[in-house]
Amino acid sequence: MSSRTSPRVALLLGGISAEREVSLVSGRECASALRDEGFEVVEIDAGADLPARLADARADVVFNALHGRWGEDGCVQGLLEWLKIPYTHSGVLASALAMDKPKAKDAFARAGLPITESLLAPTAEIRARHVLAPPYVVKPYNEGSSVGITIVGEGANGPPALPDTVPDLMMVERFVPGRELTVTVMGDRALAVTDIVTDGWYDYDAKYAAGGSRHVVPAAIPAEIEAACLDYARRAHLALGCRGVSRTDFRWDPAEGLAGLFLLETNTQPGMTPTSLAPEQAQHCGISFGALVRWMVEDASCFR
Numbered sequence: 001m002s003s004r005t006s007p008r009v010a011l012l013l014g015g016i017s018a019e020r021e022v023s024l025v026s027g028r029e030c031a032s033a034l035r036d037e038g039f040e041v042v043e044i045d046a047g048a049d050l051p052a053r054l055a056d057a058r059a060d061v062v063f064n065a066l067h068g069r070w071g072e073d074g075c076v077q078g079l080l081e082w083l084k085i086p087y088t089h090s091g092v093l094a095s096a097l098a099m100d101k102p103k104a105k106d107a108f109a110r111a112g113l114p115i116t117e118s119l120l121a122p123t124a125e126i127r128a129r130h131v132l133a134p135p136y137v138v139k140p141y142n143e144g145s146s147v148g149i150t151i152v153g154e155g156a157n158g159p160p161a162l163p164d165t166v167p168d169l170m171m172v173e174r175f176v177p178g179r180e181l182t183v184t185v186m187g188d189r190a191l192a193v194t195d196i197v198t199d200g201w202y203d204y205d206a207k208y209a210a211g212g213s214r215h216v217v218p219a220a221i222p223a224e225i226e227a228a229c230l231d232y233a234r235r236a237h238l239a240l241g242c243r244g245v246s247r248t249d250f251r252w253d254p255a256e257g258l259a260g261l262f263l264l265e266t267n268t269q270p271g272m273t274p275t276s277l278a279p280e281q282a283q284h285c286g287i288s289f290g291a292l293v294r295w296m297v298e299d300a301s302c303f304r
Contacts (some may be wrong), residue, residue, distance in 0.1 A: 006040045009297060010085075012076065014045035017068030018143060022088045025274040027065035033290045034063065046071065051246065054083060061300045062087040063293070064070035065272060068143060068151050072269040073099035081302055086297045090268040091304030098268045101141045101171055104240060108263055110118055111239035113232055116251075116262045118173035123166055130159055135175035151175065173294040180254035181219060183233035184270065184278040185246050186292075187299070190230040190273035191281040215277060217284050225252060228261055241302045244296055245270060247278050 009199045011034070013027020014020055024045075031041045042057045044050065046066055054062070058275070061084050065073060071088070074096030081086045090098070098104050105115050126138055138160055139148040150160045152175075162170070180196040195216040219226065233248040240246075247270040253260030270278035272293075282292045 006267050007060040008040040008061050010042050010057040011063045012046045013065045015066045019068035023067045023189045026054050030065050033293045037294045064088050071192045086300040088246040088300045092240045094267050098240050098266050107239045113263050116174045123168050123170050124272050137175050139171050141171040171277050176251035181250040184247050184281040185233050185237040190233045191285050193219040193226050193229045298304045
């Protein structure tokens with residue numbers, strides 16, 4: 001960083017992904033907190049002119065508050081490496097690997113982590129027949145925030161009628177009944193386990209709409225399951241090569257005990273909105289929102 005008394009932070013938000021609106025909220029929350037912490041902040045809505053905007057900003061560090069493709073899949077990270085600007089969260093490889101769900105699952109399997117049966121299939125084939133025995137979940141293999149998810153129930157008469165807007169290739173994953181659990185990792189520390197309670201599936205609206213879900217932290221679960229979630233989240237973070245803050249999601253079927261716990265995916269740039277899970281877990285551990293974003297900035301680097 002430069003010799004400025006107050007480091008200048010270029011905060012990337014918005015962008016061009018399906019998660020643009022969430023990123024705008026995350027970014028503004030982080031910008032406000034960083035200013036309260038004494039940082040000079042330049043907010044940049046990431047578009048085609050991003051390289052020029054970064055050059056004009058003359059920032060000491062980039063806080064990446066983008067979500068979804070182009071923001072957390074290695075693309076922006078590669079640009080920042082090229083420009084030699086230290087940045088928050090994971091590097092090029094870990095970001096790309098985590099966003100590609102099948103490749104991430106391969107890494108988890110090699111690390112001995114419990115994953116569900118899944119496959120990639122052409123969308124036309126998924127519309128034509130059951131490519132897995134129901135119940136199963138159909139989702140884009142390279143999006144986040146539960147964008148584009150369809151659940152096919154056990155008693156489904158036929159394959160799903162997917163929207164015309166979905167990609168030509170989708171991921172199909174065995175549905176795991178039970179509870180939605182999640183763990184934030186900060187550096188090398190797994191913070192807590194949150195039980196996410198919803199009336200239905202934990203979809204985009206449940207994640208971001210006020211009252212869409214209820215978070216129980218720490219989760220009221222057996223000690224064995226809590227310990228496993230914390231351990232698996234740390235190991236997933238390491239298996240992908242993540243840096244900074246990540247969040248790993250699980251499904252757990254209480255009827256099956258430890259055998260019913262499965263790792264779904266790792267998010268390398270968790271949401272930082274008022275309803276987001278990572279700041280809530282940090283707060284539970286005594287880490288204020290301001291302290292969390294300060295830590296992220298101080299942890300920033302190139303070649304991550």
